[in-house]
Amino acid sequence: MSDTTKEFGGTGPSHQGVEIGVAAFMALLALVGIYGSLKVGIGWGAEGPKAGFFPFYVSLAVIIASAVNLAKIFATADDGELFASWSQLKLVLAVVIPTAIYVAAIPYLGIYVASAILIIAFMRWLGRYPWIYAVGVGALVPFLTFLMFELWFLVPLPKGPFEKFLGY
Amino acid sequence: MLEDIGNLIHGFAVVVQPFNLLLMVVGIVLGVIVGVLPGLGGANGVAILLPLTFSMSPTSAIIMLSCIYWGALFGGAITSILFNIPGEPWSVATTFDGYPMAQQGRAGEALTAAFTSSFVGALFAVVMITLVAPLVAGFALRFGPAEIFSVYFLAFCSFVGLSKEPPFKTVASMMLGFGLGAVGLDQVTGQLRLTFGVEQMLNGFDFLIAVIGLFGIGEILLTMEEGLSFRGSPAKLNLKVVFQTWKELPRYWLLSLRSCLIGCWMGISPAGATPASFMSYGIAKRISKNGHKFGTGQIEGVVAPETAAHAAGTSALLPMISLGVPGSPTAAVLLGGLLIWGLQPGPLLFTEQKDFVWGLIASMYMGNIVGLLIVLTCVPLFAAILRIPFSVIAPVILVFCAIGAYTVHNNTFDVVMMLVFGIAGYFMKKCNYPLAPMVLAIVLGDKAEEAFRQSLLASQGRLGVFWSNGLVSTIMALGLIALFWPIIQAGWERMRGRPAGLRAAE
Numbered sequence: 217m218s219d220t221t222k223e224f225g226g227t228g229p230s231h232q233g234v235e236i237g238v239a240a241f242m243a244l245l246a247l248v249g250i251y252g253s254l255k256v257g258i259g260w261g262a263e264g265p266k267a268g269f270f271p272f273y274v275s276l277a278v279i280i281a282s283a284v285n286l287a288k289i290f291a292t293a294d295d296g297e298l299f300a301s302w303s304q305l306k307l308v309l310a311v312v313i314p315t316a317i318y319v320a321a322i323p324y325l326g327i328y329v330a331s332a333i334l335i336i337a338f339m340r341w342l343g344r345y346p347w348i349y350a351v352g353v354g355a356l357v358p359f360l361t362f363l364m365f366e367l368w369f370l371v372p373l374p375k376g377p378f379e380k381f382l383g384y
Numbered sequence: 385m386l387e388d389i390g391n392l393i394h395g396f397a398v399v400v401q402p403f404n405l406l407l408m409v410v411g412i413v414l415g416v417i418v419g420v421l422p423g424l425g426g427a428n429g430v431a432i433l434l435p436l437t438f439s440m441s442p443t444s445a446i447i448m449l450s451c452i453y454w455g456a457l458f459g460g461a462i463t464s465i466l467f468n469i470p471g472e473p474w475s476v477a478t479t480f481d482g483y484p485m486a487q488q489g490r491a492g493e494a495l496t497a498a499f500t501s502s503f504v505g506a507l508f509a510v511v512m513i514t515l516v517a518p519l520v521a522g523f524a525l526r527f528g529p530a531e532i533f534s535v536y537f538l539a540f541c542s543f544v545g546l547s548k549e550p551p552f553k554t555v556a557s558m559m560l561g562f563g564l565g566a567v568g569l570d571q572v573t574g575q576l577r578l579t580f581g582v583e584q585m586l587n588g589f590d591f592l593i594a595v596i597g598l599f600g601i602g603e604i605l606l607t608m609e610e611g612l613s614f615r616g617s618p619a620k621l622n623l624k625v626v627f628q629t630w631k632e633l634p635r636y637w638l639l640s641l642r643s644c645l646i647g648c649w650m651g652i653s654p655a656g657a658t659p660a661s662f663m664s665y666g667i668a669k670r671i672s673k674n675g676h677k678f679g680t681g682q683i684e685g686v687v688a689p690e691t692a693a694h695a696a697g698t699s700a701l702l703p704m705i706s707l708g709v710p711g712s713p714t715a716a717v718l719l720g721g722l723l724i725w726g727l728q729p730g731p732l733l734f735t736e737q738k739d740f741v742w743g744l745i746a747s748m749y750m751g752n753i754v755g756l757l758i759v760l761t762c763v764p765l766f767a768a769i770l771r772i773p774f775s776v777i778a779p780v781i782l783v784f785c786a787i788g789a790y791t792v793h794n795n796t797f798d799v800v801m802m803l804v805f806g807i808a809g810y811f812m813k814k815c816n817y818p819l820a821p822m823v824l825a826i827v828l829g830d831k832a833e834e835a836f837r838q839s840l841l842a843s844q845g846r847l848g849v850f851w852s853n854g855l856v857s858t859i860m861a862l863g864l865i866a867l868f869w870p871i872i873q874a875g876w877e878r879m880r881g882r883p884a885g886l887r888a889a890e
Contacts, residue, residue: 231815234811234814234815235815237811238811238812238815238817239556242556242560245560245563246559246560246563248578249563249566249578252577252578252579252580253577253578255577256570256575256576256577256578260845261573263572263573263841264572264837264838264840264841264845265837265840265841265845266573267570267572267573267575267577268577269837270562270566270833270836270837271562271563271566271577271578274559274562274563274566275559275563277555277559278555278556278559278560278563281552281553281555281556281559282556284552285550285552285553285556288550288552299814300609300814304609304610305609307608307609308605308608308609308810310608311604311605311608311778311782312605312803312807315601315782315803315806316803318782318786319786319799319800319802319803320800322786322790322796322799323796327783327786327787327790331783331786334779334782334783335779335780335783337779338775338778338779339775339776339779342775342778343773343775343776345775345776353776353780357780357783358783361783361787364436365435365436365787365791369435369436369438369439370439371435371436371438371439371791372794373787373790373791374790374796
C-alpha cells in the first residue's frame with residue numbers, strides 16, 4: 217500500500233487519524249447499542265435473559281476492544297504514513313458519488329434505466345470512451361440483465377416509467 | 385458406511401442429470417469469471433447470483449452455487465500467475481512463484497501446476513468430507529443448546545486466535561457483527577430491539593447485503609484507489625505443456641499431501657483458505673531443498689499454496705453441512721441459501737434431506753473434475769476478461785451488486801444499505817479490520833444467541849452449564865485454547881528458546 221502512496225505522491229489524511237476515526241466510530245455504534253439494549257432490558261425475565269442481554273454484552277465487548285485499539289494507536293508514534301493521497305481519494309469519490317446517485321434513483325427510474333445511465337456516465341467521464349461505445353455497453357448490459365432475470369429466471373426487478381411505457 | 389456409499393451413488397445419479405450438468409458448467413464458468421474480476425469474489429459472487437436459484441429445486445440450486453465457488457477458487461490462480469494480481473486473498477501466496485514463472489515464459493507450466501494441485505487439494509478434502517461429515521452429523525444430533533453454543537464459541541474463538549489481523553480488531557469487528565445481527569425482532573421473546581422506531585430496521589441487517597457491500601463495493605473502491613492497470617503475460621496453454629507438467633508433478637507428492645492436510649485442518653476451523661495457503665507456502669519453503677530459490681519461480685511454490693487453499697476452501701463446507709456452522713464467508717452465503725430454500729442447516733440435514741446433502745457431496749466431486757477441464761481449456765478466454773478496462777468492468781459490477789442486493793428482499797432500501805456497508809468495508813479493510821468474522825457473526829448471531837439463552841434458561845442463569853459435562857467442556861476448552869493461541873504459542877516458543885518462525889512465515 218505504501219508503494220502506491222509514494223507513487224502518487226502528494227498529501228492526504230494520515231493513516232493514524234483514520235484509524236482513530238474508525239475505532240471511535242465503532243465505539244459510538246456500540247454506545248448506541250448499549251442504549252438500545254438498556255431500553256429493552258438486560259436483566260433476567262420470565263423467559264430467561266431479556267432481549268437486551270446479548271446485545272448489551274456484545275456492545276460492551278466492542279467498546280473494550282475499541283478502547284484497546286485506540287490505546288495501541290496512541291502508544292505508537294505517528295510514522296507519517298498516509299491513509300491515501302488526495303488524488304487517490306478523489307478516484308474513490310468518483311465511484312462513491314455516482315453510485316450514491318444511482319442507488320437513490322433506482323426507486324424512481326427503475327433499475328434498468330438507472331443502470332444504463334450509470335454505465336454510460338462511468339465509461340464516458342472516467343474511461344473517456346467515445347459516446348458510441350459507452351451507449352452501446354450501457355444499453356446492452358441492462359438489456360441482457362432484463363432477459364436473464366425477468367424472462368429466464370423469473371425474478372422481477374424494480375421498474376420505472378420507461379418499462380411501463382414499453383408495456384411491462 | 386455402506387449406506388453412505390449407496391447414498392453417494394444416488395447423489396451422482398442426481399448430479400449427472402443433463403440439467404444439473406448444464407448448471408454445473410454454467411456455475412463453473414460464472415465462478416471463474418467472478419474469481420478473475422477484481423471486486424467480485426467467491427462470497428459476493430455467490431451472494432449476487434443467489435436470486436437466480438430461487439425458482440430452482442434446492443439440489444439444483446446448491447449444485448450451481450457450489451460450482452460458482454469452485455470456479456472462483458480456480459479463477460484466483462489465473463490472475464495471480466498471469467497478472468500478479470491475486471483475484472482472491474487466498475491466491476496471494478501463489479503470486480510469489482507463479483508470477484516469476486510466467487515472466488520466464490513458463491506461464492503454461494505454472495497454470496497447469498496450479499490447476500492440478502487445486503484439483504488434488506479439493507479432491508482430498510471432498511473424500512475427507514464424504515467420510516467424516518456423516519459421522520460428525522450423527523454425533524452432533526445429540527447436542528443440546530449448551531453444546532451447540534460451545535461449537536459457535538469455538539468457531540469464533542479460532543477467528544481471534546488464528547487470523548493474521550490484530551486480535552482486538554478481530555474482536556471489535558466480530559462483536560459489531562453480532563450487534564448488527566441482533567437488530568430487529570428478538571427470536572426468543574418476540575420483542576423489537578435496537579430499531580429506535582425506524583421502520584426499515586424492523587427486519588434487521590441481512591448478511592447477504594453486508595456480504596455484497598463489504599466484499600463487492602468495498603473491493604471496487606480499493607481497486608479504484610490503486611489506479612490499477614493490468615499488464616499481463618500472454619496466456620498460452622497447449623496440451624504438450626499440460627502433459628509435461630503432469631509428468632513432473634507426481635514428484636511432489638509429499639508436498640501435496642502435507643499441503644492437503646494443512647488445508648483441511650485450517651479449512652474446518654473458520655480461519656480458512658488464506659492462512660492455509662500462506663502456512664503451506666511457508667512450511668514448503670523451509671522444508672524443500674530448493675527453499676532458498678522460492679520466490680524466483682519454483683513450481684513447488686505454486687503447488688503448495690494452491691493445494692492448501694483449495695483443500696481449505698472445500699473442507700470449509702464440512703462444518704457447514706454437518707453442524708450448520710460455516711467455515712468461510714462463502715460457506716456462510718451457501719448456508720444463507722439453504723435458509724432461503726427452506727432447509728434447516730445442521731446435523732438433521734443428513735437424515736431429513738438425504739438427496740440434497742448427497743447431491744451436494746457428489747457435485748463436489750463432479751464439479752472439480754468439470755472445473756479442471758474447463759479452466760485447462762479456456763484460460764486464454766478468461767485472461768481476456770481481465771484485459772477489459774476497469775472503467776467498463778467497474779460500473780457493470782456495481783450494477784450487478786445492486787441487483788443482487790435488491791433481490792434478497794425485493795427492497796430498494798437494501799441497496800442503500802449495500803452502499804453504506806461498502807464504504808464501511810473500504811475503511812475497515814484499509815485499517816486492517818477483518819471482514820469475514822463480521823459477516824459470520826451477522827449470520828450466526830441469532831442462532832448463537834438463542835443457544836446461549838436457552839442454555840442459561842435451563843441452568844437458571846448459571847454459566848456453569850457450559851462446563852457441565854465432558855463434551856461441552858472439551859469444546860469450550862478447545863475454544864479457549866484457540867482464543868489465546870498467539871499467547872500460548874509465544875510462551876511455548878520462548879520456553880523452547882526459538883523465535884516465532886511459523887507466525888512470521890504467515
